[in-house]
Amino acid sequence: MYAQMVKSEATQDDPEQLAAFQARIDAGEKIEPKDWMPEGYRKTLIRQIGQHAHSEIVGQLPEGNWITRAPTLERKAILLAKVQDEAGHGLYLYCAAETLGVSRDEMTEMLLDGRMKYSSIFNYPTLNWADIGAVGWLVDGAAIMNQVPLQRTSFGPYSRAMIRVCKEESFHQRQGYDAIRKMAEGTPEQKKMAQDALNRLWYPSLMMFGPSDKDSVHSAQSMAWKIKMNTNDELRQKFVDQTVPQAEYLGLTVPDPDLKWNEERGHYDYTDPDWSEFFEVIKGNGPCNTDRLAARNKAWDDGAWVRDGLLAHAKKKAGRQHAAE
Amino acid sequence: MNAPLAKEEAFLQFLLRMGDNTLILGHRVSEWCGHAPVLEEDIALANTALDMIGQTQMWLGLAAEVHGPGKSADDLAFLRDAWDFRNVLLVEVPNGDFGRTLMRQFLFDAWHSIQLGRLMKSSDERVAAIAEKASKEVAYHLERSADTVVGLGDGTEESHRRMQEALDYLWPYAGEMFQSDDVDAEMVKAGIAPDPASLREEYDVLVSRILNEATLTIPESRFAHKGGRTGAMHTEHLGHLLTQMQWLQRAYPGAKW
Ligand SMILES: [Fe+2]
Ligand SMILES: [Fe+2]
Ligand SMILES: [Fe+2]
Numbered sequence: 001m002y003a004q005m006v007k008s009e010a011t012q013d014d015p016e017q018l019a020a021f022q023a024r025i026d027a028g029e030k031i032e033p034k035d036w037m038p039e040g041y042r043k044t045l046i047r048q049i050g051q052h053a054h055s056e057i058v059g060q061l062p063e064g065n066w067i068t069r070a071p072t073l074e075r076k077a078i079l080l081a082k083v084q085d086e087a088g089h090g091l092y093l094y095c096a097a098e099t100l101g102v103s104r105d106e107m108t109e110m111l112l113d114g115r116m117k118y119s120s121i122f123n124y125p126t127l128n129w130a131d132i133g134a135v136g137w138l139v140d141g142a143a144i145m146n147q148v149p150l151q152r153t154s155f156g157p158y159s160r161a162m163i164r165v166c167k168e169e170s171f172h173q174r175q176g177y178d179a180i181r182k183m184a185e186g187t188p189e190q191k192k193m194a195q196d197a198l199n200r201l202w203y204p205s206l207m208m209f210g211p212s213d214k215d216s217v218h219s220a221q222s223m224a225w226k227i228k229m230n231t232n233d234e235l236r237q238k239f240v241d242q243t244v245p246q247a248e249y250l251g252l253t254v255p256d257p258d259l260k261w262n263e264e265r266g267h268y269d270y271t272d273p274d275w276s277e278f279f280e281v282i283k284g285n286g287p288c289n290t291d292r293l294a295a296r297n298k299a300w301d302d303g304a305w306v307r308d309g310l311l312a313h314a315k316k317k318a319g320r321q322h323a324a325e
Numbered sequence: 326m327n328a329p330l331a332k333e334e335a336f337l338q339f340l341l342r343m344g345d346n347t348l349i350l351g352h353r354v355s356e357w358c359g360h361a362p363v364l365e366e367d368i369a370l371a372n373t374a375l376d377m378i379g380q381t382q383m384w385l386g387l388a389a390e391v392h393g394p395g396k397s398a399d400d401l402a403f404l405r406d407a408w409d410f411r412n413v414l415l416v417e418v419p420n421g422d423f424g425r426t427l428m429r430q431f432l433f434d435a436w437h438s439i440q441l442g443r444l445m446k447s448s449d450e451r452v453a454a455i456a457e458k459a460s461k462e463v464a465y466h467l468e469r470s471a472d473t474v475v476g477l478g479d480g481t482e483e484s485h486r487r488m489q490e491a492l493d494y495l496w497p498y499a500g501e502m503f504q505s506d507d508v509d510a511e512m513v514k515a516g517i518a519p520d521p522a523s524l525r526e527e528y529d530v531l532v533s534r535i536l537n538e539a540t541l542t543i544p545e546s547r548f549a550h551k552g553g554r555t556g557a558m559h560t561e562h563l564g565h566l567l568t569q570m571q572w573l574q575r576a577y578p579g580a581k582w
Binding site: 057063074075076077179186187190299307308309310312313 | 362375379422423424
C-alpha cells in the first residue's frame with residue numbers, strides 16, 4: 001500500500017447531511033467532486049491520494065538507480081517503461097487529488113518540506129540488480145493487493161485512477177517476477193543476488209500495509225467511507241499467502257524462520273516486521289529518507305528556472321496572440 | 326592509401342553509427358529519471374530514452390546480424406570498448422543542466438529526423454523499415470525538443486542565458502554529423518544511405534528557424550570537433566558512461582539476465 005497511516009479527520013458536519021452521505025456510500029454510489037462531502041472525508045482523501053501520488057514519484061528514485069546499469073537493452077527498455085508508467089500514475093493521482101481543491105504544486109511543496117509522506121518502502125535502497133526484479137514482484141505486488149479493492153472506493157476520480165493504475169501494476173509485477181526468476185535460475189552469483197534482494201525487501205514489503213490492526217487507530221471511519229476497503233492485517237496476510245509459494249517456486253528462502261502453513265487457519269503464520277524500525281522510517285530515520293527528499297528537493301529547485309521560463313514564454317505567446325487579434 | 330572498404334564492412338560501420346548514437350543518447354537521457362524539473366518532463370524524458378533504446382535494439386540487432394553468427398545487439402552494446410563506438414561526440418557529452426540536455430536533444434533530433442527521412446528510401450529494405458518506424462518517434466521528439474528550446478530561449482532572462490550557454494557549448498559538436506568519409510561513400514554508392522554532407526543545408530534551415538524563434542544566436546564559428554563517428558577519438562566522458570552501462574555484463578561474464 002502506498003498510503004500508510006493516513007490519519008482520518010474527525011468530522012463536524014450536520015448530522016442529517018452526514019447520514020444522507022453515508023447512505024449514498026452504503027448504496028454503492030460514487031461521490032463526485034461537485035457533490036457535498038464531509039470536510040473530514042475530503043481531507044482524509046487528499047492525504048491518502050497525495051501520499052499515494054508522492055509514492056509513485058519518489059518511487060522513481062530506487063528504480064532509476066539501476067536504469068543506467070541495466071544489464072541488457074531489453075531490461076533497460078522494460079525498466080524505463082515501468083518508471084515512465086509510475087510517473088504517469090503520479091500524474092493521474094495528482095489530478096484526482098486536485099478535484100478535491102488542492103493543487104499539485106501545493107502537494108509537492110508539502111512533500112518537499114516533509115508535511116506529507118510517501119510509502120516507507122521507498123526509503124530502502126536498491127543494492128543489486130535483483131532488487132529491480134524484487135521491487136516489481138514484491139512492491140508492485142503489495143501495491144496491487146491494496147489497490148485492487150480501491151477500484152471500488154467511494155470517491156469517483158480515485159476509483160477511476162485506481163482502475164487505470166492497477167492494469168499497469170499487474171504488468172509490472174509479472175515483469176519483476178520474470179526478472180528475478182531469470183536470476184534465481186541463473187549463475188550462483190545471480191542466485192545470491194536474488195536471495196539478498198528478498199532478504200532485504202521482505203519485511204519492508206510487509207510494512208507497506210501499515211501497522212498492525214491493533215495499533216491502527218484510523219481505520220474505522222475510513223472503512224465506513226469506503227476509502228479504505230480492508231484492514232492492514234487482512235491485506236498483509238493475503239500478500240504473504242500469495243507470495244510465499246512464488247518464492248518457493250523460485251527456490252528462494254523467505255527470511256522468516258517461523259513461517260509455516262497453518263492448516264487450521266488456511267493461511268501462513270508469519271513473523272510481523274519490526275514495528276520499531278517501521279516507526280523510525282516513518283519518522284525520517286530510514287536508510288534513504290534524507291537522500292530521497294534531498295534528491296526531490298534538488299530536482300525541484302534546479303528545475304525552477306525551467307518552470308519559470310516556460311511559463312514566461314506561454315504568457316508572452318498568449319500576449320502576442322492577443323495583440324494580433 | 327587505405328584499401329577500399331568492403332561493402333559489408335562499410336554497412337556494419339554505418340549501422341554501428343546509427344545504433345551507437347541512439348544507445349549513448351538514450352543512456353544520457355535516462356540519467357534524468359526522477360530528477361526532471363516537472364513531472365511531465367520526467368515522463369517525456371523517460372519516453373524519449375525508451376524510444377532511443379528501442380531504436381538501438383533495431384540498429385544494433387541488424388549490425389549483429391551483419392557482423393556474423395554468435396553476436397547479439399547486447400554483445401555490441403555491452404562488450405565493446407570506447408574505441409569501437411561510432412557515435413558522434415555530441416551524444417556523449419554530459420547532460421549539464423536541463424537546458425543543455427534539451428538543446429543537445431534538439432540539435433540531434435533535427436539531424437536524426439532528416440537522416441531517417443532519407444533512410445526510408447534506402448535500397449536496403451531492413452534499413453528502410455527501421456527508419457520508417459523510428460521516424461514516427463523522432464518526429465515527436467523533434468517537436469518536443471524544438472518547442473522546449475523555443476520556450477526556454479524566449480522565456481525569462483535566466484532561461485535565455487542558460488539556453489544560449491548551452492548552444493555555445495554544443496554548437497562545435499553539431500558539425501560532426503555532416504562529415505563524410507569512405508564509409509559514407511560506400512553507402513551512397515550502394516544506395517543505402519545519404520551522404521551526410523548533403524543533409525547540412527536542410528539542417529541549417531530547420532535549426533536556424535527554431536533558434537531564431539527561440540531568440541538565440543548561432544555561434545559564428547563553423548569549427549567542428551570530430552572523431553566519434555570514425556572512432557578515432559572520443560571524449561573523456563564516454564569511458565565513464567561505459568563503465569556504468571557495461572558493469573554487470575563485465576563483472577558477470579556469460580550470465581543471462
Ligand atoms: Fe505505480
Ligand atoms: Fe507503484
Ligand atoms: Fe508499478
